[in-house]
Amino acid sequence: MEPILDEQQSLMRETAVRLCKDHGGPKRARALRNAATEMDVPAWMELVRSGWLSAAVSEDAGGMGKGMLDVCLALEESGRQLLMVPFAEVAAVAHILGKIGARAENQLRAIQQGLQILVPALPQEGWGNVGSALPLARSEGGQWFLDGTIKHVPFAQTAQSYFVAAKRSSRKKAGGEIMLCAVLKHLVKLHTVQNVDGSTSSELVMEGSLVEESQVMARGGEAQALLDTLRDLLAITTGAALVGVSSQALDMTLDYIKYRQQFGKALGSFQALQHRVADCFVDIELNRSLVYRVAASYDAGQGHPAMAAAVKARTSRVALSVTRDALQLHGAIGYTDEHDIGLYYKRAIALAALYGNDINQTARFSALTV
Amino acid sequence: MIWDNTTLFSDDNPADAAFRKEVREWVDKNCPENLRDRPSRVTPPEMKPWHRKLYERGWIAPHWPKEAGGMGATLEQQLILFEEISRIGAPTPFPHGLNFFGPILIHAGTPEQKAKHCPGILSGEVTWCQGYSEAGAGSDLASLKTRAVLAGDHFIVNGHKLWTTNGHYADWMFALVRTDAEAKPRHAGISLILIDLKSPGVTVKPIKTIRGDAEFAEEFFDDVRVPRENLIGPLNGGWKLATMLLGGERFATGHPRNAAILLNRARQVARVTGADADPAFRQQLAALEIDLLAFTAYYRHGAALHGLGKVPDSMTPVMKLAAGPLAQAASEFLVQVAGPAGASLADMDIHGEAVNPAEDLFEMRRVTVGGGANEIQRGILAKRTLDLPS
Numbered sequence A: 001m002e003p004i005l006d007e008q009q010s011l012m013r014e015t016a017v018r019l020c021k022d023h024g025g026p027k028r029a030r031a032l033r034n035a036a037t038e039m040d041v042p043a044w045m046e047l048v049r050s051g052w053l054s055a056a057v058s059e060d061a062g063g064m065g066k067g068m069l070d071v072c073l074a075l076e077e078s079g080r081q082l083l084m085v086p087f088a089e090v091a092a093v094a095h096i097l098g099k100i101g102a103r104a105e106n107q108l109r110a111i112q113q114g115l116q117i118l119v120p121a122l123p124q125e126g127w128g129n130v131g132s133a134l135p136l137a138r139s140e141g142g143q144w145f146l147d148g149t150i151k152h153v154p155f156a157q158t159a160q161s162y163f164v165a166a167k168r169s170s171r172k173k174a175g176g177e178i179m180l181c182a183v184l185k186h187l188v189k190l191h192t193v194q195n196v197d198g199s200t201s202s203e204l205v206m207e208g209s210l211v212e213e214s215q216v217m218a219r220g221g222e223a224q225a226l227l228d229t230l231r232d233l234l235a236i237t238t239g240a241a242l243v244g245v246s247s248q249a250l251d252m253t254l255d256y257i258k259y260r261q262q263f264g265k266a267l268g269s270f271q272a273l274q275h276r277v278a279d280c281f282v283d284i285e286l287n288r289s290l291v292y293r294v295a296a297s298y299d300a301g302q303g304h305p306a307m308a309a310a311v312k313a314r315t316s317r318v319a320l321s322v323t324r325d326a327l328q329l330h331g332a333i334g335y336t337d338e339h340d341i342g343l344y345y346k347r348a349i350a351l352a353a354l355y356g357n358d359i360n361q362t363a364r365f366s367a368l369t370v
Numbered sequence B: 001m002i003w004d005n006t007t008l009f010s011d012d013n014p015a016d017a018a019f020r021k022e023v024r025e026w027v028d029k030n031c032p033e034n035l036r037d038r039p040s041r042v043t044p045p046e047m048k049p050w051h052r053k054l055y056e057r058g059w060i061a062p063h064w065p066k067e068a069g070g071m072g073a074t075l076e077q078q079l080i081l082f083e084e085i086s087r088i089g090a091p092t093p094f095p096h097g098l099n100f101f102g103p104i105l106i107h108a109g110t111p112e113q114k115a116k117h118c119p120g121i122l123s124g125e126v127t128w129c130q131g132y133s134e135a136g137a138g139s140d141l142a143s144l145k146t147r148a149v150l151a152g153d154h155f156i157v158n159g160h161k162l163w164t165t166n167g168h169y170a171d172w173m174f175a176l177v178r179t180d181a182e183a184k185p186r187h188a189g190i191s192l193i194l195i196d197l198k199s200p201g202v203t204v205k206p207i208k209t210i211r212g213d214a215e216f217a218e219e220f221f222d223d224v225r226v227p228r229e230n231l232i233g234p235l236n237g238g239w240k241l242a243t244m245l246l247g248g249e250r251f252a253t254g255h256p257r258n259a260a261i262l263l264n265r266a267r268q269v270a271r272v273t274g275a276d277a278d279p280a281f282r283q284q285l286a287a288l289e290i291d292l293l294a295f296t297a298y299y300r301h302g303a304a305l306h307g308l309g310k311v312p313d314s315m316t317p318v319m320k321l322a323a324g325p326l327a328q329a330a331s332e333f334l335v336q337v338a339g340p341a342g343a344s345l346a347d348m349d350i351h352g353e354a355v356n357p358a359e360d361l362f363e364m365r366r367v368t369v370g371g372g373a374n375e376i377q378r379g380i381l382a383k384r385t386l387d388l389p390s
């Protein structure tokens, strides 16, 4: 169902629809994949130019003062058009920087002006992250040096710096354990592999990576709270993109079964297929409402980590099942590299695996709701 | 925030919140003990005192307009009443008069018909049943054959109705009958009439359900005389009345509470059976609660759109397709959580509360059959919303 928006929000949403249509689409995604290009630079510049990275930043912090709901609506379109950009990541980081205030002002401005891409490099939820932990930070002469490994960082090659949460190894201060800081790309080692959909996954190794005091943005309890929120937001924004992926895959499948004839009839007239796509529709509709509602809850200061876990779990589960059904209903053409439906299947796989998959986030939900 | 899956995402404004509190306290004080969290079905005679209390408090018909004796409540207030009544496991009054027939009567009845029937529905004095289904007319309801032939100022009714909930307790039936055997399409020959079940020629036989009790019945009509003034709406105009969705009705049938209650029950039972120490239990519970959360978000989204008059046609089938299977999955889960006791006819004693997982299991089976089976809903969605060909 359509979200309930005011006029300004509707207009903003329309700009996102147009932007993603103009700059994305399967053709573009395929070209980027074939050229092993990690990020779509023109699409990214357009997102920056239209203010999307400031959308969920408070006006006090120089943003547009909209919410995560608006960002999620745009991300749904971005998922629908397979945009290859760190929108889910940077929008969430920008929102967090906006909450920090003065200490993050420069970083935030650089993001808003398109001068830097600051992607989160955090140990992720779930399996496959053994050996991925918060790096340790030691202090020497007013500077910090970070050691540690973080796995599966997306867009790490394109980013200029990483948003890192580090543990301070100082024994003196017990309370202020965590700090949030920006780490420059040229101070870390990257091992990058390509994912099935053309996106990348990098292992980021820090061996005494230098962080100036001015790059430290938050500490202690504040840092922990912001880190927790950032993780929730990443689950939600990625979930929003997954809704777009699922929804577009279903639309393409509907088009296909209306057009493709077998046994003298359109495939779409067979009840077995009608019921299957009806179930896909139901699954997606619920997720859409879930994402809107959870994003709005966070905007209203009523978020709960279990809600974020639910979003990532269910959007991942449904995106995988819907795109798998989509492939099945396309028959052999769906098995070709040439047909676009496969791009959606693969994007679903990649996004579902990021920031905790269905099983991981379901377990997390469980732990949060005992 | 406290994790309470029965009121999640509710949109109470301050006035609504105050109303919720008022209802909660009142329900807790006034609902008869023997009706709360009861594993077995509540019969119409057992329901009557509780119906009466709600009626006297003025809360029996939140969705009816004030002129008709209802509350004229907003959808939000309706949901609050519904949620707060079910929160303590109290039953909601039977829907046949209040929710199914009442809105049709208010919409299409003559002033005389309203004056005659509204008071009894509201007070609960009169028990109503819905006579639509027949042996040959289930999903294909328009094929119904029970005939009503106009003879002067009376209809003469002959035929058979089946699966009528509370038919053996009911005083009156609102029935779909064939008044034009030749009509094409078939549904253009159907009328809605009211049948006094005490009339000569009516035979009612209870039918034992899978639960072991008699929830529904069948009725045989042999030359039953029904006064012409018992016709609701125009002659041969019954189909439209029976199939139209009036107001917020659809929100009563698809409420997420069934699943919420069952999952909370599963949590309680798990503490007794030891399931709660098992990670497999917790994972499965979480998966179901995530589905519940998503459905709740959808439901509240629909309620908000309803307030704006923007509910899409797809909402009714989506709600049915989501709510039914979810409640069923929750009841199946509850049976598993109970262990061997899940197969028992005897109630479990869960900290002094009687729980019967098998009863819940059977009760939930109906929700994907009655009121338009889920396969039919999928077809509606595929054709009307997804625009697929026949």
Ligand SMILES: Cc1cc2nc3c(=O)[nH]c(=O)nc-3n(C[C@H](O)[C@H](O)[C@H](O)COP(=O)(O)OP(=O)(O)OC[C@H]3O[C@@H](n4cnc5c(N)ncnc54)[C@H](O)[C@@H]3O)c2cc1C
Pocket: B129, B130, B131, B132, B133, B137, B138, B139, B140, B162, B163, B164, B165, B166, B215, B216, B366, B369, B370, B371, B372, B373, B374, B375, B376
């Ligand atoms: C507990 C309970 C209470 C009820 N109370 C009442 C009541 O008070 N008043 C009343 O009038 N009725 C009542 N009913 C009857 C109910 O409305 C019918 O059961 C329902 O309409 C389905 O009809 P049927 O049982 O004849 O099933 P059928 O129509 O025979 O269907 C059997 C199965 O086939 C499927 N099916 C049917 N047609 C198609 C199709 N074209 N394509 C694919 N699948 C199809 C159905 O989905 C179902 O799964 C009640 C039923 C139950 C279970």
